Amino acid sequence: MTSPGRVKLGRDSQLIDLDLDRSGALPLNEQLYKGIKGLILAGVLRSGARLPASRILARELEISRNTVLAAYDQLLAEGFTEARPGAGTRVSADLPDLSGDLRAAGPLPADAAAPPPLPARVLDLISRHSPGPGTHRPFLPGLPDVAAFPFDEWGRAVGRFWRRPPLALLEDRDGRGHGPLRRAIADYLVAVRGAKCTADQVIITSGAQQGIDLCARVLLEPGAPVVMENPGYRGLISAFSSAGARVVQAPVDGEGVDVAHARTLTPHPRLLAVTPSHQFPLGSTMSLARRLDLLSWARDAGFWVLEDDYDSEYRYRGRPLAALQGLDGGDRVIYIGTFSKVMFPALRLGYLVVPEPLVDAFVRLRGAIDDFPALAMQPILADFMESGRFGAHVRRMRQIYGERQAVLRDELITRFDGLFDVPDDDAGMQLTVTLAPGGPGGNLADGAITREAAALDITARALSGYYVGPERRHGLVLGYTAYPAEVLKDAAALLEQAVDRALAGGQDARILT
Secondary structure: OEOOOEEEOOOOOOEEEOOOEOOOOOOHHHHHHHHHHHHHHOOOOOOOOEOOOHHHHHHHHOOOHHHHHHHHHHHHHOOOEEEEOOOEEEEOOOOOOOOOOOOOOOOOOOOOOOOOOOOHHHHHHHHHOOOOOOOOOOOOOOOOOHHHOOHHHHHHHHHHHHHOOOHHHHHOOOOOOOHHHHHHHHHHHHHHOOOOOOHHHEEEEOOHHHHHHHHHHHHOOOOOEEEEEEOOOHHHHHHHHHOOOEEEEEEEEOOEEOHHHHHHHOOOOOEEEEOOOOOOOOOOOOOHHHHHHHHHHHHHHOOEEEEEOOOOOOEOOOOOOOOHHHHOOOOOEEEEEEOOOOOOHHHOOEEEEOOHHHHHHHHHHHHHHHOOOOOOOHHHHHHHHHOOHHHHHHHHHHHHHHHHHHHHHHHHHHHOEOOEEOOOOOEOOEEEEEEOOOOOOOOEOHHHHHHHHHHOOOOOEEHHHHOOOOOOOOEEEEEOOOOOHHHHHHHHHHHHHHHHHHHOOHHHHEOOO
16 A cells, blocks of 8 residues: 655655555655655755655655654755755755766666776685585584583573673773683693693684684785695685785695695795694694694794694594694794584684784784674683583583494495595594595596585585695595484485486596596
8 A cells, every 4th residue: 555645845846756655564754765865866856955844745645744754864864955944954955966877776878887896816715715504414514513502501601691790891892802711711722732821822703714814914915925734624725815825735644734745835934724633624633743843844934833723622532632832832833723613603702822922913903803802602601611511511522423423434334335435533523535546436526426415415525625736636525523323324325325326427427637
């Protein structure tokens, strides 16, 4: 239903149709505001044109005067109109002549100038960046089982704190983050990861990716050489490339990144990024010999080491090696951690541990981006850690995830014997299997399996997609932590169907040589 609309807007102006839809979702004052603004932008109402008194317009449109006043106030606030005592409301005299240049509706003329293109570095960054995971389906890697998180306990803690929060805390603008949480993180890392740090070195972030981005902004300049693992985490490439760095890819083997080979590629990098505890995506653990070699090289050549310790909590047999940061005696290692893998991704909390000489630079640059981290969940997490509930949750999930890994591994060995090399991995949140050389799928392209798996509503990430350059291994990266045993078994059966379809796909499913 629309209201009457032929209203004389201003002395000596033509009759204008303003149809207000009373049954529409948009409020009437918003419709009126947009209608009059459109007439101004289209040049129908020119500078100086007088709008009718609010009472008259309300009567003619059969709406309340308050509705008209709300629309007039919005036009006035945005500068489209001006109000002068005794002269009523008029179209602003300062507006340019819009009649020939700016139209409220209608297509642009064919010869209109195109908007400026996005910068080349942004287009490159977009091409490298994959959107979020989207559909939650097996075997999406890197996801915790959020259904197993103690939300009842967490919710009570949130309620207890935020019913009567300390008022001084609400004014806390420390760019490093909430002090008790930083202390809890430092204590945890010293006790569990063998780190060497204090709370003053801990900086709270909104996740690992923000930590990586901060490192790139603080430490890199255009053209600076940066070494990263190949294959490796694509989020690192995005951050380093956006900073204008020259990314150098170093190969990975069973002992982690090949430090000796990396040294031949660029003897004096600015930064080297590594996942020593559980290499992503291959799953190898960096040997102690290579860790010491890397730290020695960093001290001699004068570069920084970025340690991404993304899922170190989940080691299912034996005790993990200490964090690389704990072995560092020269303040060369920057440590990145996240709670997304341990608790739930929507928490959006992570942290950096930076050498003392870098703390001020990181905090100041972080402040230039978003001032200080959101406080809402930090006190709750601090209490969760200090009370021991965090450690108890990690231990419980470690047991559950270890059992799920064993289920998936058994399924893969049973269903794909001779097709995939299935590692005896003892850590992490995903299993990475490679197509066995000389086996029935030796020249099968992993992308073909990925496509067939997607058609069956499962996710099987192609290992080759994590490589840069022509030399790539083919296989699958299969997450298991978010899925109960029965779901993993059913998904493995679907994966078997996907592999069979890919094998039957002919030449299109083969690796190009």
